[in-house]
Amino acid sequence: NSWTPVDVNGNEDTFSDDFEQGKIWVQDLDYDLIQRKYADLTPAQISVSVLGASKKFVYAPYASLYSSDGNTDDKKMRPTTESYVKLSSTKYSLYYFDPSLIEERLEALPEAIATEVPALSVNKDRGVDAYSEFVHQKYMDVSKSDELDKAYKEILNEYLGVDIYHKGDWTYEEISTAIKNYFSDNFTYTLEPGVTPKGEDFIDYFLGTQKEGYCSYFATAGAELLRMFGYPSRYVEGYVVLNSQLGEPEDDSTYEVSVKDKCAHAWAEVFIDNAGWYPAEFTPGYDNDNPNLTQQEKDPKEVTTTKSTESKPTTTTQNSGQGGTTSVVTKKPANSSKASTTKKTNSASNGHGAGVMSDAGKTSVSSRITENNSDHGSFVGIFITLGGLLLIAFGVVVHRDVKVKKMRSELSNGDNRSRTVAVYRYMLKYLKLIGITDSRNITDLQLCDRLTEKCQEM
Known part of the structure; x- marks a missing residue:
């Protein structure tokens, strides 16, 4: 149910010395072959600056010449014997062949590319032969x-x-x-x-x-x-x-x-x-x-x-005086294709206000005509509002307290398996809380990188 990286021991590695003397790596084989097969093709050059990705791996297209990275000493790329190329510097340049130029050639399928290739180096050809034999031994298990x-x-x-x-x-x-x-x-x-x-x-x-x-x-x-x-x-x-x-x-x-x-x-x-x-x-x-x-x-x-x-609707409130009539007019801008006006006039003598919702702008406008003795009603409304807010706050605190007690119980009670599942479930909730949630399959290292970056941001 998993893949195991190929382990190369000294007795099996009969190709590295030849590649070293030929000044190429195993990872350069496709580039080297295309260069030998198509002498008329000119390689392009790509310069890469790694900004936020993992600093462990080199990021490059296929048909790249990794040994041409342009760095020296401890900053030079380091290939593993079999697998990826280690990144030693966040800036590097590589020569490569544009795949689209190769695909335009009818014979440019992998097997066709490999036939009748002119030999340039005894070391290279000997290394390629030894490596091919190694690959057939290691990569054929089913x-x-x-x-x-x-x-x-x-x-x-x-x-x-x-x-x-x-x-x-x-x-x-x-x-x-x-x-x-x-x-x-x-x-x-x-x-x-x-x-x-x-x-x-x-x-x-x-x-x-x-x-x-x-x-x-x-x-x-x-x-x-x-x-x-x-x-x-x-x-x-x-x-x-x-x-x-x-x-x-x-x-x-x-x-x-x-x-x-x-x-x-x-x-x-x-x-x-x-x-x-x-x-x-x-x-x-x-x-x-x-x-x-x-x-x-x-x-x-x-x-x-x-x-x-589209701009916001404009609102005009007209008040004719205490105890008189009130007009509330809501208008959309003149350049709106659905501009409309809603007008409502109320006779207000009891202190109750008139509210208007305009379909044109979806803007609610309330107008209240107050009388000399309307202060009492205002205070009552304020006290009711404050009481409601206090009840909501109390409910939130109680709800949170219940949730925390439940979490602590799940993390401390029961067998190891149930506690482990609980830890994992709450971890996912906390990750989601800080904006890390994804239904796609990603590796543990990718998740760690995302978590590190998010924590640094916050």
Whole structure:
């Protein structure tokens, strides 16, 4: 029911020295390959300043040359042997290849990119060969799951039209498309799929019973299915940021983008021999999109905000004198399309006021004609109002006292399990009280970051 990071020991790592001598890292493989395959392509450069995100990870697009970060000594990026690149400085620059330029080429699918690549370095090629062997050993394990077996056979029969699979008969693009179509036709994307019951296998329950989930579900099952079709794959987490989210640049080339929890995402990566790791997206609705974002969040530069020009109604009170008549007139501005006037005239000799609600402006206007002996009534009204306020305040205090006693009882009485559940429930209430509430699945570290930032703000 969970993914375990690959542990690399010294005996298994036969590639790091070659990559070091070739002056690239494992994480640079896709960039290095594209550079060797397409000599006519010119890499672009991106400079990043991390403002409020976690300082642990590097944020960069695919096909980036991490070893070109522009920093030196202790500020230089540090790759883990197998996984992410550690961020040592909040400012860095990277060379990268624009994916849109590569996708325009018909042969630019991962397997096609990996063929007939000119060799530039003995160390690089030797490191790539050793690393490919390592990947095939580490990223091909498949869970024992009846439902996973059923899904594999259904994809074979219904989406590929065969009973027996031979890897050489199909391209990666055909296999990944078949898996993607299987998910789209039979499963639903939701942020609230419920919990996997105790004792149930995560993949079995998702594929066989639940039939709905968020990105972690589809990425997990998709990675396993890729392995069953002979492709090393792994589960990854990060952020998906659409080009349109950048909005308008602050100058000719600088953008500031707020990458929120809605952009957190999980997907699979597939390893193509001689080509490196490439993203494999299986979550419905995530093809060049993010279904969790509003249209304004997706493309802030295209959404315009209309400001209302309607002004407040004007109110005029006319008093003809003590004991006489009162006119209350409420008017909307002349430029309103529904301007109307409500007029009411009362003869008031008993001290009671006249109230008017105008449909045009939804403004309530009260006018009271007081006589010489009306002070007593005013004092009575004040005392009644004060008494009501005191009763309300008393009720609030009593209500709070009852709630606090109930909370203390739930936190101190009963068995460990019931007290733990109570602690968790009240913790969520306090988080909501300070504005931290979210129905989407986020990691514990993401929640901690949000809590830290919120507490610092307050």
